[in-house]
Amino acid sequence: MTVIVTDDKTTGTGAGTGADPEVLVVPVTRAYRFELVKLVSQWRIRLLVLACWTAPGLFVAAVSQQSTLPTDTLFGRWMHATGWAGPLVVLGFAGSWALPLLTSVVAGDVFAAEDRLGTWRHLLVAVRSARRIFAAKALASLTVVLLLVAGLLGSSTVGGLLAVGDQPLVGLDGHLLTSSDALRNVLLAWACALAPTLALAAIGLLGSVVLRRSPMGLLLPALVAVAMQLAQMLPLPVALRLALPGYAFIAWHGLFTGPAHSRELLISVAVSLVWVVVVTALAHQLFVRRDFTNATDDGIGRRVLAVAVLPPVGLLALAFGAVAVATPSLGSGITQDKVQRSVATAFAHLYRLQTEQLHRPAVTEAQLRVTAACDRSDGQADPEGPGNDWRCVVSWHLPGAAAPGTAVYQLDVTSDGRIEADGDGPKDVNGYFLVRTPTGDAPNPLWQFDGDVELVPTSQNG
Template sequence: MTAILTEDDVAPAPRVSVRRGYRFELVKLVSQSRVRLLVLACWIAPALFVAAVSRQSTLPADTLFGRWMHATGWAGPLVVLGFSGTWALPLLTSMVAGDVFAAEDRLGTWRHLLVAVRSPRRIFAAKALSSLTVILLLVAGLVCSSVAGGLLAVGGHPLVGLDGRLLAPGDAAAKVLLAWACVLAPTLALAAIGLLGSIALGRSPMGLLLPALVALVMQLAQMLPLPVAVRLALPGYVFIAWNGLFTGPAQLGPLLIGIAVSLAWTVTATVLAYLLFLRRDFTNLANDGSARRAVTAGLLPLAGLLGVTVAVIAAATPSTGSGIEQAKVERSVATAFAHLYRMQTDELNRPAVTEAQLKATATCSKGNVQDHATGPGNDWHCVISWHLPHVRTTGQAIYQLDVTSDGRFVADGDGPKEVNGYFLVRTPTGDAPNPMWQFDGNVELLSTTPKG
């Protein structure tokens, strides 16, 4: 006798939860040899790089904190952080988030996945969460590996901040980890842009490269003489603003604004990607993305967000100029010099002196402009004056400054030779790098100090 099954006799298949879909997508990502190589590189390469550079005779002095890699192991993770914000993190988000949806287009597996999961919403959530997990794993590898390499090669000695202040090992460790935590915000923004590009452009290579291209455009924009409001409105500004953690007091204003902007871009790009994914026609295998859809559903809303953010920041803060002003430069240079002079005094076993006793002041000019000089450039010239207890003569030192558009400056000593004229100073324990020969500093672009 032949049994006949009716529709009522067929039990409905259980719905696949987001948790099961997440595990499935995570296994798919980790099983790719490309992702495995990225994980391996992030957990090994930074330690080898930091350890090797820290033991070389020449250091990357043109990189922020690079000149201190011989002195402390906490400088190495910051050098890696600067490189990661410029190149590594945009490329990592491109390789992971920029390909998580496009891979299904290349393989033609959308219909199989929809039959198994039966919910575009759960598919989107599973893919977004799995890519986020892998990205966090890669960032954790960069942090742990660079810290381990620096501590093993040099040790956890005090770190010189961007204001010349010597940070104790515990304080330096906390600030290093906090700086890495802050750059998670722009990394998430780039990952959300990668999700949007992967959905909107399908199997097109542009979807894979979109986060890296966006990061490159933001880097080029930071080199231009743009108003501070525009700089802060770019989602990648935190890749620069973490420098403010290493000044005293910490320059938190630009950093907090940059984090808020990055999170706003993260939410907006993720929502756009989600809505675009729900409207997609999965029955047509050839319909895997279009440039028109990428512009109307992705580029225009994000451009609108940029415009709104610029307007809000400009209205709420004094940020319509370059942010680099003569008074700010003089204050930053004088503060850093006073701290470094005290450090040099300790190295040379001279009588102790405090910053209050030095009363260091700076008089700076830019090119031929003596008063109210503004803007970045390598033509800043500063004369620093200070006083020593029981000495009637006023000491003076000359520095040539290269101030970049983001507020960072490099002060190059130009005499006298007893203070900043030599790269090395002779100490009781041997020759040591002269902390006042050349030093980095940071001008707060968004200052709350009243003018006058």
């Protein structure tokens, strides 16, 4: 029997028979339930759901009880201090590795599985519409991806709060976020990370449609994520960084500064959502135009690959041009003035925190008048751009003191604007990881701290 699929109906012709009468198509909701049951009945999907809803919480609880912390991970140094650091540490790891792999397993195989099993004919006869099949599979994949993301967020949050407690969170500029503010920002950060996750899922759908039986369709989202990570390590223009569909995995950092670096975050989320719409629409068009009557067609050909590759490349170029026009950001976005301002702001906030630890008289940022003088390679290199050769001398004033205080920091400024500051003396300020308080030794907030450079400034003078 030959199966012919039209926009909203399927007709069948058999040997020795006339055309079958037209029949009603299956509703999308029924096809969606069927596809969702097919997905969650797979042992690997069930295993992923179990892992996402348990492993992050156990990991956060275990690390929070260790004597050493992942200080090289954003918010890792605060996992002893508050339970809200846990879900942010998990989000940083998930954006780099977990979410790309999850979208590969779920979305990268949803169409290819039918090709390997040879079940397209039965599915088309049952549903009678290629468009409804695509919608059902895409929605089922989206549901499973959302379930996995919710598990990562919920498990890591519960694990952190049970292990450490509901204390305020220190932001990237050193200011304290109350428990309610921390909860809101953690939820916003994970919500923003959904946009690039869905972009990778759309790429997975496209790969599954185009590559069919090939295992490359299953690996495509993960490979794209690795390529984007490598690109973020290069000295790319800011506009090109923001044009990549995965930059929102990084841009959520701006939520934890005061004021928030919202412009960069909004642009990256909008770009990711545009990628979701365009790539999903491309996958849909390629799927509904497929010739299902040719069982030997594996879908891999020059024309198919060109049709699938050229639009995303064009979208990247278009997004780069649009961001470059909207925000004049063709450089690295990292300048001497921005680094100095970020270091001075973080130091002022954390100095007050250290003052409170030591039960010294309270001071304000206005009284401290903190300034930072930063350069690169002892003045031998231009003070701009990423690098681990930044050095800052921080100065501040205490009420009643005749001379200002000074402290030295060695900086590692990454391409995405993250600052890792390592104290280099004096010992009683930032030269040791503990401070002696009236109640015993406590972690020194000025020993090492993180900062964030606003690559795309919200203000005109930023």
